[in-house]
Amino acid sequence: QVHLVQSGGEVKKPGASVMVSCKASGYTFTNFGVSWVRQAPGQGLEWMGWIATYNGDTHYAQDFQGRVTLTTDTSTNTVYMELRSLRSDDTAVYYCARGQEAFNWGQGTLVTVSS
């Protein structure tokens, strides 16, 4: 059974960085890329970026270009999302999802940015 398990919630101050992990199990990790999506309180889904787990190639949404980095560790089947220079409007639930089709989703990680 496919599982994506994300790290726990974070509280950060403006200007700081946050790293969220997504550990995959139940399938061949390198056969599927991983997307990251966020959802601000009361808002819709916003696609952030995608990483090919077999070679580390990445694609990012323009709104996050230069502030987000996706990395992958094939030894632990884990993908990491780092977001830098946090602002209050980065407060959101962050999700990872398997494949370009987003077949399966992690449980979400709430990142709160507040002074």
Add this chain to the structure above:
Amino acid sequence: DIQMTQSPSSLSASVGDRVTITCRASEDISIYLAWFQQKPGKAPKSLIFAASSLHTEVPSKFSGSGSGTDFTLTITSLQPEDFATYYCQQYNSFPFTFGQGTRLEI
């Protein structure tokens, strides 16, 4: 970037009804479209991929159709657990983009 426009933004229906949600892409995305269901406080759940392929264990009351720029999600025989927000997403080209969501309510 490809813009995805869903309609309606919200929809009122009753148990037993059949409803249709539309998603329009700003350019041709072939069949690279997915539909998701999200309930309050929960992660989205995959319903349909490749425009019309049902995800594992999703009941056949959900169906998708379309190609190119116009797509629909149809839900038959609405049950209380179907009342949720539905999103479409194109994955034809980066950056992937979501529709704004359709809130299905009683």
